[in-house]
Amino acid sequence: MLQSIDDIFRQARQGSVSAIIQILNEKLSDSGVRTRAMLDNGVLQLLCEAPDPHQLEQGALVQRVKSLLEGISPNKIRRVNINGRIAREQQLLWLDEIKRDPDSQLLWSEEVRLKPPNPVRRWWEDRKFNREEAAIAALHKKDKPKKETASRHFWRGLLVGGLSLGVFALLLGWAVSDWLGIQPPAWLAREPEVEEDVSPSPETDPEPTATPAAEPDPFVEAVRLAEQAATGGTTAETSADWLELASRWQRAADLMAQVPEDDPRYATAQDRTVSYSQNSEVATQEAETLREAAAGQ
Structure with a gap:
């Protein structure tokens, strides 16, 4: 099942690099820019690639990426090094290549610092996400397969019906026995024994054990x-x-x-x-x- 946009955004806010890349690629798709990223000693190394240098105009692209990242506000990520490069074949060790020879690898490179999020706005958004998660969980719990629900009702009805039939048969047997003058078995006629109350007197009652106070959550x-x-x-x-x-x-x-x-x-x-x-x-x-x-x- 595909992830929802809210799920991806929540993961990006928690610091997931793959989720951050997914959001950036979606937002920058209109400009033909693709991104790759890695965390390196607490700094998010972000590579922006496009086939045409005009698509990688430094000032506009850096400002747009910075604005998108501040909107996400990923946890524990405040420094971002944005690198611009002409698109080339996929390189698994692209960061090592850039560090080894940045002049031949990059068009430009610029480090930015993300503004810290507004605490009130961040708290409100997190609370909204938690409410949405709770609502989705409640919906899934409520929306159970009808077959399972019907089966549960069937067995419940069968059990209640069996008990009712048994009680009816017992009452009918007693009525017929009384009409024919048949004495019921001794185990049915015997009165129940009353157990003697042996609860200790107040004088001998042990002192109640104090219930420890529950620790705060x-x-x-x-x-x-x-x-x-x-x-x-x-x-x-x-x-x-x-x-x-x-x-x-x-x-x-x-x-x-x-x-x-x-x-x-x-x-x-x-x-x-x-x-x-x-x-x-x-x-x-x-x-x-x-x-x-x-x-x-």
Whole structure:
């Protein structure tokens, strides 16, 4: 089954290089540019190829690629080295070739830094994706094969019908026995024995064992803090406000990092650990900018 656009975008945002290439190739198809990419020491090495040099005009292409990558905002990727080259045969070791002899391999090369995402917008988009995932999962769960549902109803009806027939036969047998004067078997006529209440008296009751308090869920607590921080980001005005938001984002990231690997939400928690930490850095930078502006007045 083909992946949906949302699935590809979500993987690209999580840092999947193959998903990033897929999105870039789709967006740049109108200009005849194809891309290849590799991560190299934290830097995304991006190769842009086209048959005609005019399709690889540096200024326009670099700006367009930078804008597309900032729209994706891939996790842990902030530095991108964009390389322009005339299209040639597929090279598995194209990055090694470029490093070995860049002058003969490339038309140009330019490194750019991606702007950090707006924390409020990033949190809202991630929340939207999670809601969509939950809705899709619920739809698949609800849309079960009709054959399976019909089979379940059949066996349920058969079981209920069998029990009803058995109860009816038992009542009919008792009625016929009473009418003919036949005594029921001793095991049916015997009254049930009443068990003596041997529950201990209050004086001898052992002291109730204290139930240990349930430990808070770090995932739920992290989401609660993130919601507070996102809401506060819309009203923060002073350096102190932004420092408080940075502290909340970092606390939310630390809690997400505590989610164990066997938890089904582990992958989501790891993704949010990174995004929450980035939000904390953005809030800290904003606080520093406001502090320097106030000091210069």
